[in-house]
Amino acid sequence: MERYEQRILRVVDYIHNHPSGDLSLDALADVAALSRFHFHRVFHAVTGETTAQTVRRLRMNKASYALAMTSTPLPRVARDVGYDNVASFTRAFRESFGMSPAAFRQRGEWRPFYRNPPKEMTMTQPVDIRQEPARRLACIAHRGAYHDIGQAFEKLYTLMVTRQLGSHAGQMIGVYYDDPSAVPLADLRSHAGFVLPDDIPIAAPLEEVILPAGRQAVLTHVGPYAGLPAAYDQLFALWLPKSAEEPGHSPTFEVYLNSPMEVSQEDLRTEIHLPLLDLQPKD
Known part of the structure; x- marks a missing residue:
């Protein structure tokens, strides 16, 4: 800390x-x-x-x-x-x-301009450090509020079906490049993606996005997607400063382990992946 x-x-x-x-x-x-x-x-x-x-x-x-x-x-x-x-x-x-x-x-009076301290938080979600493989994604780009990325996923799913790529698809992933508290909603950048093997072509309007291999902090959020912003706050405010870890140079992304079509909102499982620097000394 x-x-x-x-x-x-x-x-x-x-x-x-x-x-x-x-x-x-x-x-x-x-x-x-x-x-x-x-x-x-x-x-x-x-x-x-x-x-x-x-x-x-x-x-x-x-x-x-x-x-x-x-x-x-x-x-x-x-x-x-x-x-x-x-x-x-x-x-x-x-x-x-x-x-x-x-x-x-x-x-003619001057006083320092103070503010109220932030509310205290506690960790409610587990975080693991994993060595993760590289992921090759077939994506549709989304610009705007993150909660509207469902439209990009719908387009992506339609293209995966029409191109008969469904049997090759792996994890469903959302890649998020900006902090919503720092960037206007209309300018937020993200990608909706599915993992595809290296030998499967990715053609427009699909975009190829490579998530690099490496060490990652993985917070597993259980519950509605509405709780994800609070999970990000726990990861960055509580876990990261106490972890002796350094965030890496690639964006955070979410892996959706199930979907609202399969389970109730309370049983949704979402992994938030934070890439970490490799702090081990090189030989």
């Missing part, structure tokens, strides 16, 4: 010291020395706050100090905390403090 805390604190320091700099997810992932696929899930799960919320909070805290304790002109305050114009800064400041920057300056 201490290792991950130090990385998060490094990110907080970076945001505080560079409020007008590049605070994109990729830039902050580099500061944290974490995979861009998993940085934001780790940050959000550990802090209970998205990076966007942290950036705004620290920017507003810095701006409020400048307004209350210095005579720096308002346009300069806005630029110093990363806002190109006074109008957008004023809007963000009012949303945070309930008053305009001018009114805040006139009041």
Whole structure:
């Protein structure tokens, strides 16, 4: 946990010291020395706050100090905390403090801008570390809310039937590239896929996706799919920081061991796979 805390604190320091700099997810992932696929899930799960919320909070805290304790002109305050114009800064400041920057300056009081701590969690799902094989998937791409990926699976299933690939199909898998708390719903990227052997052709509109072999943390979620977001939070907030493991450089994916057509919602079994770095020294 201490290792991950130090990385998060490094990110907080970076945001505080560079409020007008590049605070994109990729830039902050580099500061944290974490995979861009998993940085934001780790940050959000550990802090209970998205990076966007942290950036705004620290920017507003810095701006409020400048307004209350210095005579720096308002346009300069806005630029110093990363806002190109006074109008957008004023809007963000009012949303945070309930008053305009001018009114805040006139009041002349400054207090740190705190937030409520996140709710405590406990692990309710088992996690195993496995050496997993590479998986070759025949996929349909989906863009948008993850809970709408069923449409892509329906298209995929139809193509598997019309091309007589059903007898060759292995596991049904969903690959998820983005963190829903960091990316707008309309821009979330995912793939709906079935495992296929190497000797079976994959032709458009199907796409081939290769999930690399390697060590993976596997959380087995039992119950409705609606419980999966909480399972991800447990994996990234509780298990990963205490595991001495490092997330790898490929996306998380879900393996569906059964389906709502076969069992009740309470008996659904879904594996969440988190790729891990191989931390063993090389000979």
